[in-house]
Amino acid sequence: MRTMSIPRLELQAAVLGTRLMDTVKREHSVAISDIVLWTDSKTVLRWIGSTHRRYKQFVGNRVAEILESTKVAQWRWVPTADNAADDATRSQCHVDLSQKSRWLGGPAFLRQPAGSWPQPEAGFKRVPDDNDEEEMPSEFSLVAANDFCISLQRFSSYSRLLRTTAWVRPRRTCWSDRHSGSDIRGLAPYIDGPGVLRAYGRVDAALCLPYSARRPIILSHKHSLTEMIVHHFHAKMKHQNVDATIAEIRTRFWITKLRRVLRKTISACNVCKLHRARAAPPIMGPLPKDRLEANGWPFKNTGLDYFGPLLVKVSRHTEKRWVALFTCLTTRAIHLELAHDLSTDSCIIAIRNFVCRRGPVHRLRSDNGKNFIGADREARRFGDVFESERIQRELSGRGIEWVFNCPVNPSEGGGWERMVQCVKKVLRYTLKEIAPRDHVLVSFLIEAENIVNGYHEVPP
Structure with a gap:
């Protein structure tokens, strides 16, 4: 115990x-x-x-x-001999506990005048060199050599403290840190004429540098003045990273355990907290039934999106082409059709070609918001580009249900937006900013479709 x-x-x-x-x-x-x-x-x-x-x-x-x-x-x-409280801890045979004893009446000197106490x-009384094991050891001490002293606790800004000290102009200010350990032993510390603790450096012979950079002031990381100085330089460096701020501080000061002080300052900085803040991601909504249907054929439920324009070479000039991307909402397989322009006829031709080559479609989904054609100069709605009534008649004649996504919920089209990104990445390495001819672009689209769908030749 x-x-x-x-x-x-x-x-x-x-x-x-x-x-x-x-x-x-x-x-x-x-x-x-x-x-x-x-x-x-x-x-x-x-x-x-x-x-x-x-x-x-x-x-x-x-x-x-x-x-x-x-x-x-x-x-x-x-004195111990006059302490009546000790009678309770002594042997009963040596202690008088009667009614007239000091145990009940108190010490005899209490009945005398206070001057005789x-x-x-x-x-x-205490010996100066007496060591008390209950005292906390102190590593640093701040010593003022004159009678004038400014309370650092009254200031929260290093600039205000500096201006106040300059206005008051004390006769002689002496700041010195006395370290009892070995943290600054390798710095060759010394006290200069005004009484400031400084460090010798390896660049002491570089007379082109200012005196404060060659022999920086040594400060303790535990002092409030150090915290104000670090916060001042952190704001002066526009809240940059740790290494850049440390390099700026060491042009004037050498602070022990500077990285720890700087990390503490950055964690408490309100500006840095705002920069580090990240918005909480919203909870994603449930997927539509079209993307979760287990029984069905490929492209039974399909998503439609356009991307472009892509430049093709016709004779001696270039023209714009668009690509209609059809993706299966269940298997994520894609089908690419080249559209010569953004006309209703071109859209109907792309849909008919797709149905003829991929089989019947039960439901066709597309965007209805401003993000339908986002690569154009101005994002436009589906209804602003094509004649919705004509396309609706074409789809109804083939037994296809046409569904528009909610205009204010563009995340519903994430299924085909991801496929558009994959196709663009493939075309970026094949086209290489060259305007091919129409039949070459069709070949590139077929190759991109093959790569994204994962159709590869099986080696013999």
């Missing part, structure tokens, strides 16, 4: 005494003019009267609770 040290137990007794005092004050009806608390532990008195407050969690929390209800001047030291100074 982990045992508690005697000084910690005595500190816990002081906490119990403080709580008992609060209870008596709260429940007592008589106004109390003054309160004195006694302890025979010089260590507890030293902890209570300390000014640095660099104690570990156990001692720090209990000292803080004591000082919330009492003042340092209320605590007095009592044990002096509190003896409890606060």
Whole structure:
């Protein structure tokens, strides 16, 4: 079992005494003019009267609770021989517990004038080199060599702190960091004339560089001034990456564990948070029944889309051609038809050729929004390009149901948009920005159709 040290137990007794005092004050009806608390532990008195407050969690929390209800001047030291509280822990044969004993009546010196009480100074006396295991070790310290000091906690911006310091113009400012470890030992640190801790560098002989770049100021990564400087350079570099900001900072300062400080600054920067924010993707809607039908033939349910224009060479000039892409909504197989123009007759011919070569079609889907022909100068609707009534009569005569997708839901056409992208990628490597003739373009479309559909020759 982990045992508690005697000084910690005595500190816990002081906490119990403080709580008992609060209870008596709260429940007592008589106004109390003054309160004195006694302890025979010089260590507890030293902890209570300390000014640095660099104690570990156990001692720090209990000292803080004591000082919330009492003042340092209320605590007095009592010699162990006069401490009546110790009678409860001694052997009963050596302790007087009668009605007239000090256990019930208190120590005898309490009946004397306050001037004859044990002096509190003896409890606060401390050897300068005495080490306290309850104190937190400090790696850095900030030392001011003059009487003038500007509170860094009052500033949130390095630029404002710099302007304020320039206006006040102290007689002599001395900033120095004293490091107890070995983080800056390899930097060959030294203190210059004004008392600033600087580092020698390998570019010390480069007189073309400013003095601050050759011998940067060493700063601790734990100080609030360092955080302001890093935030200033992060904003000055327009929120660039870590390496670019570090290179700019080291032209003037050498900050220990700079990457850690910079990552902390970036994670807390509101501008960077907005840049890193990503919109949550919307939940995709359910697929239509046409794409989930298990029993059926290829191209029973088909999607239609146009892409282009593609340039072809006719005589000595070039003309535009479009490609009508038919895709099976179930198997994703495609069929490509070359359309000479964006006319209704050309569209009807492409549909008739497709039906004659691929078999009957039960349902034909197409876009109805502005994204039907997106590669043209202006995206247009299906009804703005073709005569819908004529095409409807042609499809009805062949027993084909024609369905338009919702204009405000372009994701419903993702089935054929993906196929258009695959065909364009194949044509990009075959056409190579060359305007072929019509029959050559038809050959390229057949080859692209074969590649996308996955029809390959089986080797003998």
